[in-house]
Amino acid sequence: MPNKEGHRHFGNVRKLPSGRFQIRYPGPDGRMRNGAETYPTRPVALRALSIIEGQITRGEWVDPERGKVLLRDYADRWVTQRPNLRPRTVELYRMLLRNHITPYLGGVPLGKLSTAMVREWRAELLGKGRSVSTLAKAYRLLRAVLMTAVNEDNILPRNPCRIPGAGTESPAERPTLTVRQMYDLAGEMPDRLFAFVLLTAFASLRYGEVTALQxxxxxxxxxxxxxRHAFVRRPSGELVYGPPKSKAGLRTVSIPSGLVPVLRRHLDEFVDAEATALVFTGPKGAPLKRTNFNELSGWKEAVARIGKPDLHFHDLRHSGNTWAAAAGVSTRDLMARMGHDSMNAALIYQHASTEADQAIASALDARLAEVQDGDDQAGDDPEDGPAGARVPVA
Known part of the structure; x- marks a missing residue:
């Protein structure tokens, strides 16, 4: 109970010249703090002090001073200090902050953010024509930033991002090519990219992985x-040669034996003899940058000619993953082949079944043989070239 001077076991209450009452109390670190607001009567102030005491006892108290930091500053530090973010992920996060979050919520102190404010932000952007997919990405980033403020920095008592379904996106189904269509697409590409397309698909490789192969x-x-490696583009545009996207990305992938003649021909014609020579390069021997690949390869024209104008390069890997899944192997073995992380990433990395991976390659080999046999039967002319060489596909 307070004494005549307003003192009590936890903190104290004092009357201000204005006639209102202010509380003062020790935080968990022992430092004395003034209450964030004043109260009309002493009993109301004492109740507020009791609430704070209970929050500190239960570990639910948050420092009101730290809640004054602006969202823009906190989010910027969050991205900078987040460990193990890939350069492209950093670029994506900063773009989402710059274009969709900071202009609307950046000037709000963390302690003032509310679910209603987040809901209004999302509704405003939807009203301006922002796509649901883009807003879902922005919402998930905002939620992750504020979750750190709740769980790690003890700035917020709870996350204001509490809108059901706001972080969910339902992207359109990506196109999947058949083996026949993949061969047709490869045939539409420049000679030095024929094997590039096929290997990307049949080995389920990411762009940065296939371009970094030696x-x-x-x-x-x-x-x-x-x-073993992958090219990653920094926000500056610089290409960095480094490890794959994750530990699971370090892998050895079996490929159909039917690709071997195609790859031998490519190595003979387009790759230097050194063991460290890049397998796939541009016409002048430079690494294939993703930013100018479409122009360099005539990608848009090629996919249009096979009747797939909306096809993205990543759909090659998507197609290969679909073919591999059809081989009937386990999810664990399939994810190991694709180089995906999961909750059991270590188990996947260490115990992926080699036999299952070879089963995938064998199943793909049968499909590839059907296409190549069809080409051989369609072109018995000696001018068609040696077996396994690139041949026009009808």
């Missing part, structure tokens, strides 16, 4: 591709 990574006797 001659030493292809074992054409064992029919495997070793993924």
């Amino acid at each position: 001659r030493m990574d292809l074992d054409l006797v064992a029919c495997t591709v070793r993924v």
